[in-house]
Amino acid sequence: MIRESYFENLLAKEFEIEDLGDLKYFPRMEVSWSTEGICISQRKYILDLLEETSMLGCKPLDIPMDSNVKLGLDQDNSSVDKGYQRLIGKLIYLSHTRLDIGFSVCLRSKRQTVVVRSSAEAEFTALANGICEGMWIKRLLEELKFSIDSPMRIFCDNQVAISIAKNPVHHDMTKHVEIDHHFTKEKIDEGIITLGYMPTALQTADILTKAFPRVNFEEIKSQLGMLNIYSPT
Structure with a gap:
């Protein structure tokens, strides 16, 4: 049935x-x-x-x-x-x-196609790529009849990159990544995304990229809600 x-x-x-x-x-x-x-x-x-x-x-x-x-x-x-x-x-x-x-992040890691001059610009370029991925996932969910009305919340641990995305005054800093700049600013203005700052200490995605000492490792696992279902209670 x-x-x-x-x-x-x-x-x-x-x-x-x-x-x-x-x-x-x-x-x-x-x-x-x-x-x-x-x-x-x-x-x-x-x-x-x-x-x-x-x-x-x-x-x-x-x-x-x-x-x-x-x-x-x-x-x-x-x-x-x-x-x-x-x-x-x-x-x-x-x-x-x-x-x-x-x-798991290593499965999708690849060299950026744009040469950047600082870590902030590298984060900014990755931010634009993340927005594209988020929009694709949103369209997939909508195709499966999941209604998503609120803007996507995108977090970044680099405040300079967030400032570049939100403030057109930084135009001179981003001429060589201008397409990413316009794309990100456009999605913010359209209300499709909002940007938020994520301190490195709370960056749970880091567990997907590198090794941690035991205390940090257990803390991030806890934040992700992972647990041992076979451990005695």
């Missing part, structure tokens, strides 16, 4: 589908439902991986990477360890449900 929901009825008109109830398992993933939302984990996958590598008795680390470690060039010219490569591949797959250890 197809549930009485707009999305499912829409799919049923185009495709032959069968309602199997609430999702509980997806390849290598477990899904738990509660009144507070949906939790995704890979507990069984982790246990199987630990058993395969004879590490069931190991103690977990508090952080995915030491923030003080200094990496150097690999001087080992020995043959490739296929078992090690296979293990790395499994760990990469595991990180798909753990945004706190996946450093």
